[in-house]
Amino acid sequence: MSVDIVPNQFAVPYLDISDPSFAMQSEELRNAREASWYARTNYGIAVLRYEEVSKLLKSPKLIQGSAKWPAHNGVHGGLFFDWWTKNLLVLEGEDHHRIRRLLNPAFSPRLIKDLVPRFQELANELIDDFIEKGECEFIGDFAEPYATRVLTILLGIDESEWPTIARLASTIGLALGVTFKQDLDKVDAAVAELYAYAEDLIKDRQANPGEDFVSRLVLASRDGDKLNDEELRNALVLLIFGGMDTTRNQLGLAMQSFMRNPDQWELLAERPELGPKAVEEVMRTNPTVTWVTREAVEDFTYQGLEIAAGTTVHLFTQASGTDPLAFPNPELDLLGEHPVHYGFGGGVHHCLGHFVARADMSEALPLLANRLANPHLTGGDEWLPDSGNTGPIRLPIGFTQRG
Known part of the structure; x- marks a missing residue:
């Protein structure tokens, strides 16, 4: 590992996080975390340990830094750039508070709770399609259709639309990987298509409001302080992209985690009420969003490190969630009691769609878990780079049918 030597002669690890071979779950990263609470990177500072991530996530001296992600990759214009720099993920201050306040009512826990029986039916329908074979390609056969069809149910659109939604969201997701610039033309084309899709959906709900999420957004936009048409469209594109891409990836990572921890899979099969805890443990130990990005708005010093205004600060949520200083037994543990994780981010930018x-x-x-025993890899799995937003592209697995 290469190092920078700072004036106090402390050896600071250096991580090349733009290298597609860089891996969050690697010995290099674990060694860096053991040596120091932070590392220098080609994008700024990376914070590696739980205590420091927890404190800096809430620091008013840092603002959301993802707005500069396109520029870090040499992208300074285009449809994705325009959408990205105006969506809730990167807005700050009153702009962020206002749009979040207007979006909040649409994320009603009551609405989501009422949809749970349909989520259960959908999961079983998808499992029924491959259970007799004793094998499946988990992403294509379950994770992607499940994540996308849940989204169509939430949005109140026909479930048959899911392949279109999945294709567009997956393509836009390429923008969050380290191969962003080479994929830019495909990403911009997908944004254009999703813009048109969202605009048509909004017009339909303005004319024919119902009980779905989009109708709630449209109705909220008519009351006093309202979302304009561009803000509505941008919010809907964010929901479609974020709701499908991250959930699909996270389901794939969950299966990876449980294949590595078969005793925990058996425990989940025996005790399905541990489902919510399973989600928290996977999000802690193996999140699809492996870091969140902030930017220093003023010069300040933290634990002896001078951080200049404008510095990019990556908070490594995956590394912090398995930091042995905070989690003496950092492995997946459905019965363990752990501090809060940051798999959904934190502070004012905590993920709005976490419900x-x-x-x-x-x-x-x-x-x-109740229907598939002994899930295991059968070969041919393909993965996104293990940094930024990660997850399996293909995950062929074998299993034994229970019961």
Whole structure:
């Protein structure tokens, strides 16, 4: 591992996080975390340990830094750039508070709770299609259709639309990987198509409001302070992209985690009420969003490190969630009691859609465990780079049918 030597002669690890071979779950990262609470990177500072991630996530001296992600990759214009720099993920201050306040009512726990029986039916329908074969390609046969069809149910659109939604969200997801610039043309084309899709959906709900999420957004936009058409569209594109891409990836990572911890899979099969805990443990130990990005808004010093205004600070949520200083037994443990994790981010930018993700995954995982025994890799799995937003592209598995 290469190091920078700072004036106090402390050896600071250096991590090349733009290298597609860089891995969060690697000896290099674990060694860096053991040596120091932070590392220098080609994008700024990376914070590696739980205590420091926890404190800096809430620091008013840091703002959301993801707005600069396109620029870090040499992208300074285009449809994705325009959408990205105006969506809730990167807005700050009153702009962020206002849009979040207007979006909040649409994320009604009551609405989500009423949909849970349909989530359960959907999971079982998908499992029924491959259970007799004793094998499946988990992403294509379960994770992607489940995540996307849950989204169509939430949005109140026909479930047959799911392949279109999945294709567009997956393509936009390429923008969050280290191969962003080479994928830019495909990403911009997907944003254009999803813009048109969202605009048509909004117009339909403005004319024919119902009880679904989009109708709630549209109705909220008519009351006093309202979302304009562009804000509505941008919010809907964010929901479609974030709701499908991250949940699909997270389900794949959950299966990976349980294949590595078969005793925990058996425990989940025996005790399905542990479904919510299973989600929290997977999000802690193996999240699809492996870091969140902040930017220093002023010069300040933290634990002896001088951080200049404008510095990019990556808070490594995956590394912090398995930091042995905070988690003496950091492995997946459905019966363990752990401090709060940051798999959904934290502070004012805590993921707005966490209710949905928690609800649909906490239903899916126990149903899978109840029906599939001894899941194992059969070869041919393909993965996104293990940094930024990660997860399996293909995950062929074998299993034994229970019962």
